[in-house]
Amino acid sequence: MKTLAIIGASGHGKVVADAARSCCLWKDIVFYDDAWPAKTRNGNSDIVGNTQSLLDLDDRPDIIVAIGNNKVRLAKQQQLIAVGFTAATVVHPRAVVSVAAVIGSGSVVMAGAVVNADAVVGVASIVNSNAVVEHDCVLGDAVHISPGACLAGGVIVGEFSWIGIGASAIQLKRIGKNVKVGAGAAVVNDLPDGVTAVGVPAKIIKS
């Protein structure tokens, strides 16, 4: 068994650590954060180094980046993969993921989440607690589906988009890249790249 290094000693990182511990796939789970050595603890866990400390290791752990910002998370994952690290995929044992779904490397699926048949989740993505990604959805890289958000069948979400807590999208809608869907919104129309949409039904408030 290898060690899992979680990069990003954040609240999200704590939840990733809990999910990873529940998987029992790693002998040890440790945090790295560029705020180290000024910051040495994340909740009840030690932060053992920063990115440079990780790069200096001879015995390389698996990595998972737990940085909330979608673009920063993917960039950090790509930086580490480029020098030979392997990005783990963490699926909480109380998530339900279809055998016919694909979860990209470095992505996490939290407790209570459902990813149904033929759904595709890109790399470095977050399917957060109790979120639902229905059958045939296609999520780009570095997407975040917040807790309790629900995507009906066949929804497409572009890279770097963030679906807010408790939001939903009806079937077959296309949500572009770099989109923010506000907490509690209901997406009933396609959304173009780069917009922020809120409300029920979701309306664009920023482009």
Ligand SMILES: CC(=O)SCCNC(=O)CCNC(=O)[C@H](O)C(C)(C)COP(=O)(O)OP(=O)(O)OC[C@H]1O[C@@H](n2cnc3c(N)ncnc32)[C@H](O)[C@@H]1OP(=O)(O)O
């Ligand atoms: C485990 C975790 O914690 S995961 C994280 C979960 N968190 C979330 O899901 C948060 C989702 N984020 C939101 O909903 C945000 O409010 C966003 C991204 C939609 C908008 O954020 P900002 O771009 O900063 O917009 P801002 O706060 O300036 O609000 C702009 C307007 O939209 C309104 N608004 C913002 N969010 C919403 C919303 N979810 N629903 C309805 N109206 C909203 C504001 O009241 C404001 O209205 P006003 O201009 O009449 O005053």
